[in-house]
Amino acid sequence: MDPLDSSISLGAASEAAAAKEDVESPDALLPWARFSAWLECVCVVTFDLELGQAIELVYPLDAKLTEKEKTSICYLAFPDSYSGCLGDTQFSFRLRHSVGRGNRGTWYEDGDLYNRDAPVPLQKEQSHLYGYVYFRQVKDGSVKRGYFQKSLVLVSRLPFPQLFRALLQVVAPEYFEKQEPCLEAVCNEIDQWPAPAPGQVLTLPVMGVVIQVRIPSSDDKPGDSPVTPSPKENLLPAPIILPSPHEQDLFQCFQSMLIHVQMLWELMLLGEPIVVMAPSPTMCSETVLALVSSISPLKYCCDFRPYFTIHDSEFKEYTTRTQAPPNVILGVTNPFFIKTFQFWPHIIRLGDVKMAGDLPKQVKVKKLAKLKSLDTKPGIYTAYKTFLHKDKMLIKRLLKGIQKKRPCEVQSALLRRHLLELTQSFIIxxxxxxxxxxxxxxSISPWKTPPQIRPFSQEEFISTLEHAGPQLTSVLKGDWLGLYRRFFRSHNFDGWYRLRLREMTHKVESLHLEVTCDADLLAWTIEKSEVEIVDLILKLREKLLRARKQQLGVGEQLLERLERSIHTVINSLPNDLQALLHRH
Structure with missing residues (x-):
C-alpha cells in the first residue's frame, strides 16, 4: 500500500474514532479540540512572483488568524535573503498575538490544566504565539525563478522547539512531495494525540513514526536528571525518543562564548536589551532560546524574538531613537541591522565557529563604537562590566572536555547544571x-478575613544577605549586592515577585479555608443575627466556588465537610430564609 494511502486511511480511522468519542465524551465536542491543545494551526508559505511571500494554505480551515498575524508569519517563515539558505533549514520565531483574535479551544490563563501543572517558563502565554519553521529552497527548472521555495510552519502556544523540530523532520519532507492530502492526514493524527500533560511520558504517532517525550512538571526538582522515555517493546519501527521537548544544546550555542557565560547570564537575569546577529536564522533563533533558558528555573519576563526581520510589525517600535531601547532580545540575520541597532547597549555578533587548534575560537568583548562596517568580526559589543567573577574552573573543564572529545550532550549538561546552580544561589x-x-x-482565624502578607522591602532583604546570602551555596566572588540592586529594577524581578505574591496569596487563602472547614460554624451562629449568618453563608459559598475553580490545594474531603456545615447552618434558620438560600 502506498504510504500516502495508509496515512489517509489512518486519518479516516482517526476521524471515525473521534466521531464516536465525540458522542460519548462532552469534553470532546469541540471540533479539533485535541489538535488545538498542541497547535493553533499549520501554515504553508510559498514565494509568489507577484505577491512575494504568501500563505498558500492554513489548516484546519477554520483556524483563527488575524490578517496581521498572517502577514507576520509570511515574513518570518522565510530566511532573510542575506542568509543564502539552500537546501532545508529549520528555525523558530515568536510573534505578538493580535488583539481580538478568537480561539477555537477554551483556554484561560488560570483555568488551563496544562498551565496548572507545567513549570512557569514552559507555560502557555495569552500574549504570544510560537512558529516552528521547516524551509526548503532547491533548484527547480519548472519554476520561473528557478527555485522551489516553500515553508511548512507549525503555529503553537507551547514553547517546545525540540519536539516540533522533530515533528517537522518527519512531516515536512513528505509534505513537500505529496502536498495537501498528506497535511490533512497529519492534522487528523495530531487530533488523536493525548493532551500535553506535564509529568507524563507521551507516545505521539505520526505518519508511521512514533515520537516519545516527557513533558516536564512543576513538581520536578530543578537539577534532577530528566526522565528519558523508555521505548515500548511493541513499537515498530523504533520510536524517536526526545530527552526534552524544549531544551536547546547550550554547549553548541555557546561554544564560541564559553569564557563569557557569566556575562551572558547576568545580562539575561537583568533583562538587558540584546541583539543577536548571526549568519542564519537557525543559529540566531537557537542562540536566543538558549540565552532565555540560561536563567531557568526563573522565568524570563521580557520580550524575546528568536528571529526578527525588518518587516516585523514591531520594527519601528524597537528601532526608534527617541527613547531607550526596549527590554527585548532579538535574533537577526540581515546586515542592515548593524546600522539600525548601533545605539543598543549589547550586541552579540556570531559567525561560523572557527577553531584555534583543537578549541573553538572564543569571541572577544569589544567596544560598541567598533560595530560599524558590514564585515565586522564576531564579538560581544558592550560596555557592560560583570558584577561577579568568572568561574575559571568551569571554563577549564569545558575546554578540556572539547580536547578529550567529550560528547556534546555531556558538555551541555555541565553548562546547564552550572547555570542552574548559579540561578538557584541567586534566588534562594x-x-x-x-x-x-x-x-x-x-494568626489565621475562621472568623476574620485572611491576614495580609507583609510587603517586600528591598533594604530589609539586603540586610539578610550577610548571614543568609548566596555565599552559602556559591563559590563565586563579586558584588552580589550590586547585582541584587540592579535586579530589583528589572522586569524579571517584577514578574517573579508578582507570580510569587499570587502563589503566597493562594496559600494564605488555602490555609484560611482549611481552618474554616474545621471550625464549628453552628456554634458560632448562636449569638449572631440573621443578617450576619446570611452574610457568612454567602461568603463561604463564594470561597467554595473559588476553591474549586482555582484549585487552591484544599482537599475535596475538606470542601465537602464545609458544604455540609453550610447546609447545617442554613437548616437552623427560619423556613423562609432556608427556602431563599437553597434556591440560590
Whole structure:
C-alpha cells in the first residue's frame, strides 16, 4: 500500500474514532479540540512572483488568524535573503498575538490544566504565539525563478522547539512531495494525540513514526536528571525518543562564548536589551532560546524574538531613537541591522565557529563604537562590566572536555547544571526572605478575613544577605549586592515577585479555608443575627466556588465537610430564609 494511502486511511480511522468519542465524551465536542491543545494551526508559505511571500494554505480551515498575524508569519517563515539558505533549514520565531483574535479551544490563563501543572517558563502565554519553521529552497527548472521555495510552519502556544523540530523532520519532507492530502492526514493524527500533560511520558504517532517525550512538571526538582522515555517493546519501527521537548544544546550555542557565560547570564537575569546577529536564522533563533533558558528555573519576563526581520510589525517600535531601547532580545540575520541597532547597549555578533587548534575560537568583548562596517568580526559589543567573577574552573573543564572529545550532550549538561546552580544561589535568599513575609499560621482565624502578607522591602532583604546570602551555596566572588540592586529594577524581578505574591496569596487563602472547614460554624451562629449568618453563608459559598475553580490545594474531603456545615447552618434558620438560600 502506498504510504500516502495508509496515512489517509489512518486519518479516516482517526476521524471515525473521534466521531464516536465525540458522542460519548462532552469534553470532546469541540471540533479539533485535541489538535488545538498542541497547535493553533499549520501554515504553508510559498514565494509568489507577484505577491512575494504568501500563505498558500492554513489548516484546519477554520483556524483563527488575524490578517496581521498572517502577514507576520509570511515574513518570518522565510530566511532573510542575506542568509543564502539552500537546501532545508529549520528555525523558530515568536510573534505578538493580535488583539481580538478568537480561539477555537477554551483556554484561560488560570483555568488551563496544562498551565496548572507545567513549570512557569514552559507555560502557555495569552500574549504570544510560537512558529516552528521547516524551509526548503532547491533548484527547480519548472519554476520561473528557478527555485522551489516553500515553508511548512507549525503555529503553537507551547514553547517546545525540540519536539516540533522533530515533528517537522518527519512531516515536512513528505509534505513537500505529496502536498495537501498528506497535511490533512497529519492534522487528523495530531487530533488523536493525548493532551500535553506535564509529568507524563507521551507516545505521539505520526505518519508511521512514533515520537516519545516527557513533558516536564512543576513538581520536578530543578537539577534532577530528566526522565528519558523508555521505548515500548511493541513499537515498530523504533520510536524517536526526545530527552526534552524544549531544551536547546547550550554547549553548541555557546561554544564560541564559553569564557563569557557569566556575562551572558547576568545580562539575561537583568533583562538587558540584546541583539543577536548571526549568519542564519537557525543559529540566531537557537542562540536566543538558549540565552532565555540560561536563567531557568526563573522565568524570563521580557520580550524575546528568536528571529526578527525588518518587516516585523514591531520594527519601528524597537528601532526608534527617541527613547531607550526596549527590554527585548532579538535574533537577526540581515546586515542592515548593524546600522539600525548601533545605539543598543549589547550586541552579540556570531559567525561560523572557527577553531584555534583543537578549541573553538572564543569571541572577544569589544567596544560598541567598533560595530560599524558590514564585515565586522564576531564579538560581544558592550560596555557592560560583570558584577561577579568568572568561574575559571568551569571554563577549564569545558575546554578540556572539547580536547578529550567529550560528547556534546555531556558538555551541555555541565553548562546547564552550572547555570542552574548559579540561578538557584541567586534566588534562594529571595525565596527565604519571601517566606518570612507570610503571616503565622496561628494568626489565621475562621472568623476574620485572611491576614495580609507583609510587603517586600528591598533594604530589609539586603540586610539578610550577610548571614543568609548566596555565599552559602556559591563559590563565586563579586558584588552580589550590586547585582541584587540592579535586579530589583528589572522586569524579571517584577514578574517573579508578582507570580510569587499570587502563589503566597493562594496559600494564605488555602490555609484560611482549611481552618474554616474545621471550625464549628453552628456554634458560632448562636449569638449572631440573621443578617450576619446570611452574610457568612454567602461568603463561604463564594470561597467554595473559588476553591474549586482555582484549585487552591484544599482537599475535596475538606470542601465537602464545609458544604455540609453550610447546609447545617442554613437548616437552623427560619423556613423562609432556608427556602431563599437553597434556591440560590
Amino acid at each position: 535568599p529571595l525565596e527565604r526572605y519571601l517566606a518570612s513575609l507570610m503571616p503565622l499560621q496561628r
